[in-house]
Amino acid sequence: MPALRKPRKKTVVIASAVLLALFLGWLIAAFQLFYNVHTSAPKQADAVVMLGGASKERLLDAMMLRFDLDAPYLVISNTHTPGNASADDYCDTHSNKAVYADVVCFSPDPMDTRGEAVALASLAAEYQWKNITVFTSSYHIERAGTLMGQCVNADVTMMSTSPQFTPWQWFRRFVIETGGLIDVNMNPQCESPTDVHEAPAVNQWP
Template identity: 75%
Template sequence: MPALHMPRKKTIFIAGAVLAALFLAWLLTAYQLFYNVHTTPAKKADAVVMLGGASKERLLDAMLLRSELGAKYLVISQTDTPGNASADEYCDTHSNEAIYSDVVCFTPSPMDTRGEATALGKLATQHHWKTMTVVTSRYHIERAGVLMSQCINAEVTMASTTPQFSTWQWLRRFVIETGGLLEVNLQPQCGATLSGLGLTS
């Protein structure tokens, strides 16, 4: 009888080992894509953009980067959500275009990164921006960069900020961003990927 059970036990062991190996491979890949992110510093930009969400983390970095790069425009995604409160407040207090013509706030539709990429593509065309730097959290760089490349006919550089996450929060983000990255590659936004775009991410 024991001999009859050995093949089944061996199969379970092999299956478990394969699953463990696949999980480890995914975890290492996710770590490189969403945590150990390397971006190329922008040398210049017509506009510095802050993507919506985690504005306590992103807004100040976007402002400092705008000053550093000498960008004419500060562009902010206005979402009216709790995580974007400081950016939304900044937009509300800088809504007078006659005084703050260098601050451009927009509300994406739909209210996600796809909507932001679409809106930014239109703004880039409208303002004739040739170079843009997009600021977002490091876990979001890869997916957002793909969407920007699909929608913006300008040279885009991605700039990352670092959230204060626990291990479990990072793991959750790895899962979310893996699914999101697959989606934006399988179902591109703004039609076919734009040609002639220099994307650094």
């Protein structure tokens, strides 16, 4: 019996070491993909886009960059969710297209990044945008950028904002974004960047 316990103990030790190595490898990769994010320098854009969620973090940066680049359009994902409250309020107060023709608010369908990518493909085709700058949180850059590349027939520059998260919140985001990134690569939203002719719902007064 003692002779059997020793091989089992060795197997457990080896398995634990392998699992630990895999976990550490994933953690390092997730840190680079979702935390230590490097984006391209801003360049001239036809539209600056803020993706939905964390609007307290994203909206002001998007507006300031739009001003710096003198971009013709500010585009906002209007999701009517608690995390997007300030952006939704901005859309509500800038919905008169006769006055605010340079502000485009849209409601993605479905209400997620996949829906935003499809909606932006439609808007890019409708407005004939050639260059778009898209703002989102750093942890979201990789997944959102992948979806934009799959769907939007324009040159897309991804720009990140930096959320103030606790270590636990970052770890949770690492897990969520890893699953999301695997999903969008295994199940692309669009087969190729193309002009989508069905326009998204754009919020405006008659």
